[in-house]
Amino acid sequence: MDQQKTGRDFAAEDIQSVYKEFNSTSSGLTSQQATDLLTKVGTNTIQKAQRESQFKIFIKNFISLMAILLWVSGFVAIVAGTTELGIAIWCxxxxxGCFSFYQQRAAQKATDSLLKMLPSYTRVFRDGDPQQIETSQMVPGDVFTLQAGDSVPTDARIIEATSLQVDESALTGESVPESKTAKYSKGEGQFAESNIIYAGTNVGSGTATAITVATGMNTEFGRIAKLTHSQKRATSPLQLELNRLTKQISMIAIAIGVAFFLAAIFFVKYPVAQSFIFALGMIVAFIPEGLLPTVTLSLARGVQRMAKKHAIVKDLNSIETLGETTVICSDKTGTLTQNQMTIDHVWLARKAYEVTGKGYYNNGKIQYQGQDVDLNKESDLDLLIRVAALDNDTEVQNVGGKAKILGTPTEASLIILSQKAGVDLKANRQKFPRLKEFPFxxxxxxxxxxxxxxxxELRLCLKGSLSDTLKLCSFILDNGQVRPLTAEDHQKISDVNKGYAAQGLRSMAIAYRDLxxxxxxxxxxxxSIDKTEQQLIFIGLTAMSDPPREEVFDAVKKCHAANIKIIMVTGDSTxxxxxxxxxxxxxxxxxRVITGTELDEMSNQELSDALAGEVIFARVAPEQKYKIVSTLQDRGEIVASTGDGVNDAPALKKADIGVAMGKMGTDVAKDAADMILTDDNFASIVSAIEEGRAVYSNIQKFLIYILTSNVPEATPSILFLFSRGLIPLPLTVMQILTVDLGTDLIPAIGLGSEQAEPGIMNQPPRRRDAHLLNKTVIWKAxxxxxxxxxxxxxxxxFFTNMQNGWPSVALFSSGYNYREATTMTLAAIVFTQIAAVMNCRTQKASVFKNGLFSNHLIWFGIVFEVALLAVLVYTPFLQDLFNTAPLNARDWLFLIAIPIPLFLIEELRKYVARRMAADPLS
Structure with missing residues (x-):
């Protein structure tokens, strides 16, 4: 037995040769044979991509560039004599790091709960007897049976089949089930062999007996999984940008430290040791210790909000990448559409009816010229519906308010049509029992x-493709009367069918014959079929479609407003x-519509040129998505790609954001993706992009806020240096670090959980060369x-010094009056930061529009920083440590008056900016 062979290699062989290949028979293997083979070839399971150890993931959270910078900052603080603050930075x-690891674990657990393996049990023949065994224990040579609703557990050659239709969309992306038989025919395209079925596909209708020819990683499913696992993920844009920001801040902080060190020596004539400690304190002050917690919290809150919107994110950094997305490569079936084939129109010789209610269980109606139809008065329509319902093997069940199909989507649409017409399907089948069937x-x-x-009476009920049905028809039902089918009728029916096809509808002909x-x-x-399916009476046509999801219209408009291009990539017809x-x-x-065949013949440059315009890809195999995604990335696009099949996995992993379907997706697709949609809905991708944009925006808001406090923190030292020490330090190093690690931290983290700003989806995606620390951030901060x-x-x-006699007396450089002045400087910075955090909540919109009190964490942070300030200025032992003194009522009135005008002035600036953006001439 050669395990290098694929299932397709056995398609053209006669069944006896296949039995011989695997030392099996029509009665299957013996238990001993199965046991020996299981030891040799391994279990029938698909190996997941090898994940990093939990320990390695844990450690990574402590060795990023920003984390290393914080370790160094803590060390510098300790060297500078502020041991407590150094330890605080390390804490x-x-x-x-622990919080980031916890969020990653939580996201992974949510993902793992969605991943479902191949079916648990299969009916297999062992020792000549049928047995239920775990699917994982199947081996090559096992003979097993399938029926409607079963998942195919292995690649297998069909021995016998009755009306077998298999949904191969997991491999091909084609939503229409494939008919499978024991007789070999090559078919068109990949996986089209009529007598081979593949692991991971599903039986829509019929029954079959088959012999396993490949298991586990040797199946087509496993082969593609292996290819996917070999690909490595690139560093996310957010990680790259944070690394860049860390380097920028480090360089700025060191440059400032060196400048202050030299100035302290040459201007103030400080000793070298004292100048060094002073400079180290300034370096620590300029490092945003809250950046990592803010980024992590912002991403974590994004994960939580997205989970509520049916999107499970596996990697926190993927959220921000969504915000940069410029192109979405989307499947059609089940993502843009409902994946519910629905009859839209019914055409008869004299009338054409419209069917309302898209999807299953939508309480639709059959109408003619806008009026509901009474079947009792429409005999032709009544006959069509009853024939379609009788010539049907599918059941549609209501499970928890959702449709569950036992059969094929096409037949299900006819069942739903009969339900909308008010036909009692069960009573209909009992009243007109089936005596014989000629399977599809x-x-x-x-x-x-x-x-x-x-x-x-005996009646033959028939449905099928128009071309294959019409050629068997000699008569047509016309207003209750049967008359000969004329050439004019043929032309009329053909024209109607072309009209439906032009609308993207699939037609099905319905006919009958009384025997x-x-x-x-x-x-x-x-x-026999030949003698029975002749001299048929043509009743009419049904035209069906898979209707778009209701939410997708608004989602598409949002994408266009946000300059996000959507490219449909589907296995469906053009x-x-x-x-x-x-x-x-x-x-x-x-x-332009490009087919898979055309795509194979296009060069990379031709494809790149085509992608510059409006384009749709149809009749495309899922593995061809990889080429599309790669070419888009070569064009500089940030690509999100959807998929559910095993062949989608390479494209999902290649894309900047791979989006797998949670309901219909295969394990391999989910394993390769960055995000899983629990509702398989395109609109959920757009909501996720909005969250991604909010995350990046929030990080920038944090950056503005945290850098804002650095300016008033540095100003006192500048006054001290350029006055050559005549102006005593208005703010001590301990007070500077108090702002950075104490009062600023919680409000800054609160900015990380700010909701998306109104109009965020009316802006284009940020450019790849745009950075967190840009001109706008620097100007505002x-x-x-x-x-x-x-x-x-x-x-x-200076105001506090004036209250104590300045300028009549020199500025105080020590004692109670000096401590009182530095305390007021510290307090003033804290209260200006209260205004700053409120102003930073939005970049353009009014804070009132977002909700003044909507961000509870920011308000908690404001209360916390005021309370912390009070503790520092009224607790005796902390007064000595932080060089503070008690504030009186007059001081508090001065401080409370600071934030309100600053907040209102900024609101006025934003209002003017909005007006100017709306009307540049103003």
């Missing part, structure tokens, strides 16, 4: 059944793909918020 780093097969493309009608009622049961059983794409507003009428805070805090210092 912040430890808490953040890929050659005939039709199915027919014989029923006893009212105990006196000789005197036939006995034995004679009926001996009837007409259907373009019809749905134009219907939901994805593309215009002139969009240093030249606007920071400058105002510096003026106010400096004024507070």
């Amino acid at each position: 912040v780093n430890i808490i953040n 097969d890929s050659d005939r493309k039709r199915m027919s059944t014989i029923h006893r009608i009212d105990d006196t 000789d009622s005197s036939l006995t049961a034995e004679q009926i059983d001996q009837l 007409l259907t793909a373009k019809s749905i794409a134009t219907q939901i507003g994805l593309v215009g009428d002139k969009a 240093f030249a606007w918020y920071g400058l105002i805070a510096s003026v106010i805090s400096t004024f507070a210092y």
Whole structure:
């Protein structure tokens, strides 16, 4: 037995050769054979991508560039003589690392709960007897049986099949089930062999007996999983940007430290040791200790909000990457559409009806010219619906308010049609029992059944493709009368069918024939297809579609407003793909449709040129998505790609954001993806992108806020240095670090949980060359918020000195009056930061529009920093440590008056900016 062979290699061989290949028989293997083979080839399981050890993931949270910078900062603080603050910085780093690890574990657990393995049990023949065994214990040579609703556990060669239809969308992306038989035909495209079934696919209808030819990682499913596992993920844009920001801040902090060190020596004539400690304190002050906790919390809150919107994120950093997305490569079936084939139109010789209610259990109606139809008065329509319902093997069950199909989607649409017409399906089948069936097969493309009608008549009910059905019809039902089918009728029916096809609808012809009622049961059983399926009476056409999801229209509009391009990549037909794409507003009428065959023949440059315009990909195999995604990335795009099949996995892993379907997705697709949609809904991707944009925006808001306090923190030292020590330090190093690690931290983290700003999806994605620390951030932090805070805090210092006799007496450099002045400087910075955190909540919109009190964490942070300030200034032993003194009522009135005007002034600036953006001429 050669395990290098694939399932397809056995398609053309006769069944006896297959038995011989695996030393098996039609009765299966013996228990001993199975045991020996299991030891040799291993279990029938798909190995998941090898994950990093939990210990390694844990350690990674403590060795990022920012984490290393914080370790160094803590060490510097200890060297500078502020041991307590050094330890505090290290504690912040430890808490953040643990928090990040916890969030990653929580996301992974949520993902693992979604991942479902292959079916647990299969009916296998062992020792000649049927047995239920665990699917994982199956081996090559096992003979097993399948029926409607079963998942195929292995790659297998069919021995016998009856009306077998298999949903191979997990491999091919094609939503229409494939007919499978024991007879070999090559078929068109990959996995199209008529007598081979593949692991991970599902039986839609019929029954089969098959022999296993490949298991586990040797199946097509496993082969693609192996290919996916070999690919490595690139560093996320957020990680790259945080590394860049860390380097920038480190360089700025060191440059400032060196400048202050030299100035302290040459201007103030400080001793070298004292100058060094002073400079180290400034370096620590300029490092944003709250950056990592803020980023982690912002990502974690994004994960929580996205989970509520049916999106499970496996990697925290993936959230921000979503915010950068410029292109979404989306499947059609089940993502943009409901994955519920639904009859839209019914055409008869005299009338064309419309069917309302998209999807299953939508309480639809059958209407003619806008009026509900009474079947009692529409005999032709009544007959079509009853024939379609009788010539049908599918059941549609209501399970918890959701439709569960036991059969094929196409037949299910006919069942739903009968339900909308008010037909009692169960009573109908009991009243007109089935006597014989001619199953659907890929050659005939039709199915027919014989029923006893009212105990006196025999009727053949038939449905199938129009071309294969119409050629068998000699008559047409016209307003209750049967008349000969003319050439004019043929042309009319053909024109109607072309019209439906142009709309992307799939048509199905319905016909019948009354047979000789005197036939006995034995004679009926001996009837042949050729003699029975002839001289048919054509009733009409049904036209069906998979309707778009209701939410997808708004989602597409949001993407267009946000300059995000959506490219449909589907295995469906070109007409259907373009019809749905134009219907939901994805593309215009002139969009180019490229088929999988054309894609194979295109060079990378030709594909790149095509991707610059409006394009749809149809009849594309899932593995061809990889080429599309790669080419888009070569064009500089940030790509999100959806998928549910095993062949989608390479593209999912290659994409910047891989999005797997939680309901219909295979294990391999979910394992390769960065995000899993629990509702398989395109609109959930758009919601996730909005959250991703909010995350990046929140990190920038934090950066502005934290840098704002650095300006008033640095100003006192600048005054001290440039006055050559004549102006005593208005703020001590301990007080500077108190702001950074104490009062600023919780409000800053609160900014990380801010909700998305109104209009965030009306902006284009941020460019790859855009950075967190940009001109806008620098201007707001240093030249606007920071400058105002510096003026106010400096004024507070001199104002307090004036209350104590300055300028009649020299500025105090020690004692109670000095401590009182530095305390007011510290307090003024804290209260300007209260205004700053409120102002930073939005970049353009009014805070009132977002909700003044909507962010509870920020308000908790404000209360906390005021309380902490009070503790520092009124607790005796802390007064000595932080060089503070008690504040009186007058001081508090001055401080309380600071935030309100600063907040209102910024609201006015934002209002003016919005007006100017709306009307540049103003």
